[in-house]
Amino acid sequence: MPRGKPIDAEWLRERYPMMTDINELLDEHEEKFGWRPSKTAVYTKANKLRIRKKPIQGRHKRCERPVYWCKEPEMEAWMLKHDHGQRVDSLSDEFRERFGFGLTRNQINLFRASHGTQVRQDGTRRGGRTRVPVGTERRGKDGYVVVKVREEADVAMSKDNWMLKHVHVWEQANGRKLPKGYLVMFADKNRENFDPDNLVAVSRKLIGVMNAIGYEWHDRESLMTVVAMAKIRVARNRAEASMRRVCPCCGKKFDNLNRLEHGGSIHSTVCEECGKAGRKPPNDSGGRRRKYDHDKMRELHARGYKNEQIADMLGCSAPIVSNAINHELEKRKAKRWQRTS
Numbered sequence: 001m002p003r004g005k006p007i008d009a010e011w012l013r014e015r016y017p018m019m020t021d022i023n024e025l026l027d028e029h030e031e032k033f034g035w036r037p038s039k040t041a042v043y044t045k046a047n048k049l050r051i052r053k054k055p056i057q058g059r060h061k062r063c064e065r066p067v068y069w070c071k072e073p074e075m076e077a078w079m080l081k082h083d084h085g086q087r088v089d090s091l092s093d094e095f096r097e098r099f100g101f102g103l104t105r106n107q108i109n110l111f112r113a114s115h116g117t118q119v120r121q122d123g124t125r126r127g128g129r130t131r132v133p134v135g136t137e138r139r140g141k142d143g144y145v146v147v148k149v150r151e152e153a154d155v156a157m158s159k160d161n162w163m164l165k166h167v168h169v170w171e172q173a174n175g176r177k178l179p180k181g182y183l184v185m186f187a188d189k190n191r192e193n194f195d196p197d198n199l200v201a202v203s204r205k206l207i208g209v210m211n212a213i214g215y216e217w218h219d220r221e222s223l224m225t226v227v228a229m230a231k232i233r234v235a236r237n238r239a240e241a242s243m244r245r246v247c248p249c250c251g252k253k254f255d256n257l258n259r260l261e262h263g264g265s266i267h268s269t270v271c272e273e274c275g276k277a278g279r280k281p282p283n284d285s286g287g288r289r290r291k292y293d294h295d296k297m298r299e300l301h302a303r304g305y306k307n308e309q310i311a312d313m314l315g316c317s318a319p320i321v322s323n324a325i326n327h328e329l330e331k332r333k334a335k336r337w338q339r340t341s
């Protein structure tokens with residue numbers, strides 16, 4: 001909250017952990033302090049103060065009485081007649097006056113959702129008649145087109161009757177649901193091209209590798225090539241990591257498959273225990289001692305010296321410096337995609 005009043009920390013410490021519903025908390029704040037903070041402001045402040053919500057059992061606000069609307073025609077009829085989008089607490093009070101017990105925000109929201117009478121933010125009603133037909137398309141916030149695929153949401157109050165259109169088209173064309181962990185990509189990168197030929201399902205993991213190896217694609221064929229190359233890269237890594245090695249520090253046999261899973265170096269020549277203990281193989285530089293100090297080069301590079309200047313300082317040629325530094329960048333890049341693959 002860049003401007004405006006700060007939220008009282010004491011109050012938040014006391015009330016936030018017990019919160020069952022952010023809107024109720026905001027109502028409570030408004031009642032007590034006379035102004036209503038934004039949800040984001042509350043979450044941000046709680047996060048800053050490191051206040052956590054209590055486990056749900058401890059703070060769950062139980063309704064005074066469960067209501068199965070379909071089994072309570074009198075209450076249902078009363079609600080349809082008297083719920084005209086007023087605030088939840090006043091509706092609850094009116095309900096209490098008539099039936100002797102109040103309703104929670106959840107009960108009211110669920111009633112409204114299942115009766116198509118949700119209230120918009122601006123207080124206007126959504127009303128059953130203004131619903132759009134199945135097949136209606138809209139542009140979502142992130143620029144992807146979404147499409148209405150069912151009249152009703154399976155989960156009340158959710159929008160699971162709307163789907164990303166490209167995912168929907170892919171599922172229709174392939175006759176199955178998109179597997180978990182997969183995304184549908186537009187092969188030509190045009191988010192308007194819903195030709196099933198342009199839609200390719202790729203696992204999220206693989207997309208990380210595809211981006212890391214740095215090849216571009218512009219249509220289905222080139223995308224499939226990059227997918228294939230990424231798969232080869234993954235397989236090569238797996239093969240490399242599964243090589244049995246002998247740890248030069250402790251003599252134990254090991255492989256780097258665990259490191260592959262958890263983003264360590266698959267080229268490591270010491271076992272994990274020795275690596276964690278910081279043990280280095282004896283004669284690390286045996287046979288490939290470097291003529292120039294690469295660490296020094298990188299340090300100078302990081303401090304902003306030009307390659308030529310570094311070459312002068314260390315008495316070598318500029319290409320040696322640029323090679324050493326590029327090598328380091330490559331290594332870092334490789335690490336990054338190992339982590340994502």
Ligand SMILES: [Zn+2]
Pocket residue numbers: 247248249250251252270271272273274275
């Ligand atoms: Zn070892």
